[in-house]
Amino acid sequence: EPEVTQTPSHQVTQMGQEVILRCVPISNHLYFYWYRQILGxxxxxxxxxYNNEISEKSEIFDDQFSVERPDGSNFTLKIRSTKLEDSAMYFCAYKGLSGQYFGPGTRLTVT
Amino acid sequence: AQTVTQSQPEMSVQEAETVTLSCTYDTSESNYYLFWYKQPPSRQMILVIRQEAYKQQNATENRFSVNFQKAAKSFSLKISDSQLGDTAMYFCAFKGSGGSNYKLTFGKGTLLTVNP
Structure with missing residues (x-):
């Protein structure tokens, strides 16, 4: 069983709207990651x-994206103004003993 | 930049038989980590097995084993005694070990179907 939960499991939003995806660790972890998977x-x-700072980001992670850990527990990914091409599964992951372990994902649909 | 290639988009196997999924990668690093992840229809990403590049011994986890050929930059996954529950997408992934190499780089995946 993954040691992080993600909410919501499915989010439908209109283009241009802001969305916040949440990752809630069950145990104490220091390293977190966000990945996305466009269908197929x-x-x-x-x-x-790591340690409340971005340690690495990809070219996909532009100014429309931000991450934070506002209360020391929940780890959030915010997309400020969603586009149709942001429709995807978004996975939170944490660094465990053998590698990165993924949460169940949030399916984001932008209409 | 590292690249990961999975040349088999789809494969199928009969229940109880053995199947091998292929993965090749390209890197200039000498030390790194390789992984296989399983993604069943639920879309959960499940870590199956890990291999450290500095280890010559191939990793094994129950029915899952790898054939790691460092010189050839090849990292295949063997599933023995295939079960219906093994039906899933399988992704090969690479992670560097130095500097700011936090990210996993994934291949495009192989869809494995286990037939009864």
Whole structure:
């Protein structure tokens, strides 16, 4: 069982709206990551987060994206103004003993 | 930049038989990590197995084993005694070990179907 939960499991939003995806660790972890997977395509890295700072980000992670850990627990990914091409599964992951372990994902649909 | 290639978009196997999924990668690094992830229809990403590049011994996890050929930059996954529950997308992934190499780079995946 994954040691993170993600909410919501499915989010439908209109183009141009802001969305916030949440990742809730069950145990204490220091390294977190966000990935996305457009339907039928490979999983793509967005950003890594350590000690409340971004440690690495991809070219996909532009100014429309932001991450934070506002209360020291929940880890959020915000998309400020969604586009149709943001429709995808968004996975939170944490660094565990053997590698990165993924949460169940949030399916984002932008209409 | 690292690249990961999975040349088999789809494969099928009969229940109880053995199947091998292929993966090749390109990197200039000497030390790194390789992974196989399974994604069943639920779309959950499940870590199956990990291989450290500095280890010559191939990793094994129950029915899952890898054939790691560092010189050839090849990393195949063997599934023995295939079960219906093994039906899933399988992704090969690479992670560097130095500097800011936090990210996983994935291949495009192989859809494996286990037939009864």
């Amino acid at each position: 395509q490979k999983v793509e890295f967005l950003v890594s987060f």
